[in-house]
Amino acid sequence: MVKNLLVTGYKSHELGIFKEKDPGVHYIKKAIEKQLTALLEEGLEWVIISGQPGVEIWAGEVAVEMREERFPELKLAVLTPFLDQEANWNAARQEQYHELLAQADFVQSISDRPYFSPKQLAAKNGFLVQKTDGMLIVYDEDTPGTPRFYLDPAQLRQEKDPSYEVIYITPYDLELIYQDEQEANGEFWE
Secondary structure, eight states: OOSEEEEEOOOGGGGTOOSTTOHHHHHHHHHHHHHHHHHHTTTOOEEEEOOOTTHHHHHHHHHHHHHHHTOTTOEEEEEESSBTTTTTSOHHHHHHHHHHHHHOSEEEESSSSBOOOTHHHHHHHHHHHHTOSEEEEEOOTTSOTTTHHHHHHHHHHHHHOTTOEEEEEOHHHHHHHHHHHHHHTTOOOO
C-alpha cells in the first residue's frame, strides 16, 4: 500500500509548455487526479514533491484541490532540494510556487544551504525515493529528460524492496484522457 507518494515528471519547458493556460496542463492534471483518486481509495495519505516547475507544481495544485473538494485527509509535503530553489525563476513562476507552499501541510529543504552543486539534486532524488512508498511519474521512455534522474534510484530501491511501486503516466494515458473528454463533450473521433 502506498501511503507516501512521490509525484514527479517533466519540467514545463521539457513539455514545450510555457503558459499555465496551455491545454496540456489540464490533461496532465486530470491524469494525476485520476491516479491520486485510485490511490486515495487504497490508503494514500501524503503527496510529496520537490516543487520543481511543471509536473511537480501541477501535482501539488491537484493535491490541494482534491483536499479542498473531496479528500480532506490528503496532505501535501514540499521537500525542496535546497534553500531558495525559486531564486532564479520568473515572477509568475515564483508566485505560483509561493502560493503552493502556503497551502502545503509540510515544507522543508533537504539541504539547509542555497544551491552549490548538482549533488544536491541527486541527493534530493535519492532521499525522496527512500522516504516514500511509491512514485507517480509522468514519463515517456522515448524522451527521458529530467524524470530519468528519479527512475534510477527508484529502480535501485525496487531491487531491494519489490513493494516500492512506480506508476507511470505515459503519453498514451494522456491521449486517452483527451479522447474521453472529447467524447464527453460530444466531439467524436472518426
